[in-house]
Amino acid sequence: MSKEILDSIKGASLEAILDIEDFEALDWVWINRELFSDIVFNLKLDEAMGEGALEQLLEIKDEEIFKVLEEPFRQKGYLPMHQLIFANLEKGYRPTEDIQTVIFVKEKKHKQLSIALAKEYEWVLKSMAMDTYFRMGLNYTSLKESYEDLYEGNSRLIEQLLSEGEVSYLTGKWQYIRKTNELYFYKTDEYHSSWTEGEALSKFRELHHR
Structure with a gap:
């Protein structure tokens, strides 16, 4: 079932995964384990695969989830960035200490942050x-x-x-x-x-x- 879940996420649109209609104004989006239950609900994985879908998803390593999410985010023009790097550059963002988090950043902003990083x-x-x-x-x-x-x-x-x-x-x-x-x-x-x-x-x- 784990492979089915990962394939379902990878093949879905970002709008469906996060239940957000418009990403135009979002320069960056954080993803971590706290959102996994929302993903199951938004994609109706529990209906398609049974009530154990969330438990199965939570057993998958965070890195694997982040990896399959890269493609839907890429299609919307986002690139992944380590949260500690992002926290050094984005005022007001505080990195999570007890849970692994990845920040997906719009390409234009990602480039701006990379230039700022090199300078700093x-x-x-x-x-x-x-x-x-x-x-x-x-x-x-x-x-x-x-x-x-x-x-x-x-x-x-x-x-x-x-x-x-x-x-x-x-x-x-x-x-x-x-x-x-x-x-x-x-x-x-x-x-x-x-x-x-x-x-x-x-x-x-x-x-x-x-």
């Missing part, structure tokens, strides 16, 4: 470039070359760091401390340095022009 966390990428160039012994001739080749504009790294709390490259590992907005660098699990935004931007500016 540029200092993180510059910190990583300095750690890589000065502490990891790679064959780069300058800090500028290291930054441009590995980190400049690399929003994927920022997204991974914000959503998972850490990111690794070769023998290096960076941990982001959200509460203090600091970045810690470890090489082969040994602590080497920490950065704040001001320190990173100032040091990078100084070293970049040498």
Whole structure:
């Protein structure tokens, strides 16, 4: 029955899934387990598959539900975004701590948020470039070359760091401390340095022009 439920959700329109007629004014929509019973009701899955449809749906991993929802949302011009990343950029949104939530964001707004994300966390990428160039012994001739080749504009790294709390490259590992907005660098699990935004931007500016 689980496959039938997932196929039913994937093949339904977003209007039917969420019982919303017009998505024009909605720049973003949150989805988590609290809405699963509504989805069963809206799609009349209990009528088609029996009263156990909700119980079956709740036994399916959240990630699988989110995955099948991507297609209906994509057809309406929405892209998924990790809620912790979204919370960093959307004023007023508070991430859920006790339940997994995904935010689906309209493509235009998603692009705007991605640009804002890259700008806000540029200092993180510059910190990583300095750690890589000065502490990891790679064959780069300058800090500028290291930054441009590995980190400049690399929003994927920022997204991974914000959503998972850490990111690794070769023998290096960076941990982001959200509460203090600091970045810690470890090489082969040994602590080497920490950065704040001001320190990173100032040091990078100084070293970049040498």
